[in-house]
Amino acid sequence: MRKKLVMFLTIAVIAGILISGCTSANSGSGKDESWEYIKNKGEFIVGLDDAFPPMGFKDENGEIVGFDIDLAREAAKILGVEVKFQPVIWENIASELSNKNVDVIWNGLSVKEERKKNMLFTDPYMEDRQMIVVAKGSSIKGKADLAGKTVGLQAGSSSEDALNADTKTKESLKEIVPYTSNDQALMDLKNGRVDAVVVDEVVGRYYISKYMDDYTILEDHFGVEDFAVGLRKGDKAFAAELNKALKQLKENGKAEEISIKWFGENVIK
Incomplete structure (x- = not known):
């Protein structure tokens, strides 16, 4: 009886490992669940250099403020999720994304061919x-x-x-x-x-x-x-939602309002 029980438990453990392996493989099979990931978290984390006025910087009270901060907050409202801001070392932005320490880089990020090798960009929202x-x-x-x-x-x-x-x-x-x-x-x-x-x-x-x-x-x-929002290379679904939000902010005049607040004129592309 004991031998049968041991054999049954052994088979159950092996089956569990195989099922777990299959699940992991499926999760990495190329299916883009980036937007589901953000929705399930209920937030996205913005990585930024917090000493880059007026895009993102700390004010006299130590609060992170700026043009991109306001734009990200308005985009989050449209997406129906929260947004948090996380200062990062600028040279490490690609690894911060890939390690999921942050979900986007949104801080006057220039679209460059070299960066395209390691990250995905939204549509540009302004020129610099x-x-x-x-x-x-x-x-x-x-x-x-x-x-x-x-x-x-x-x-x-x-x-x-x-x-x-x-x-x-x-x-x-x-x-x-x-x-x-x-x-x-x-x-x-x-x-x-x-x-x-x-x-x-x-x-x-x-x-x-x-x-x-x-x-x-x-x-x-x-x-x-061009300035755009940087995401993980495979996060096309999340990028698509951000593009919709940015487009809506341009169309409803909110992006222009934020632009005038920080630049005195509309610099939105």
Whole structure:
């Protein structure tokens, strides 16, 4: 009797293992349950750099605020789920997604071919230029006028990459002055220590909106990038729902309202 019982239990355990293995295989068989996953959780977690105004940053009270924060909250309302915000190390955004520490990266994320290898993007919701800013009344009207001039920018930024890529303009400059932050560069521009500043548009417009009488933004720029929400590579179902929400926010005017709040104008694509 005992032998039969042991044999029965052994068979039951083996069957359980086989069933479990089949279930795991099916769950990884390519079926996209990303939207079901979010609905079952009742929330999605946004990964962000919390020091990137006005897209996402901490205010004087330590609360995370910003353009993308407001946009994500409104999208969550449409989706019928909650949203949480999780600061991440920017260099680790791909692994933060794949490890499911966060569900999206939503923080002025540029759509780049290299990133497409590791993540899925929603439809772009805005464009970002590497713009040229000069002091009000400056004789500089375009790139050609930068010849022999001193240009400031944030060291290690996309602005630096964009200027370096334009070898003709770069070689015509007298000097490139690196700064630890964009606001320092713009302050030196105001005080006449540099002739122009190349700056990420979303950061520049936010800063300049507070000091409109001091600066002029040139029509010439050093390239345009799209901003979109980044997701796990296979999360097409969730991306589709986010795209619907973003489209609705554009159509109902809420995205424009948020844009004007943070930029003083509508920058939504």
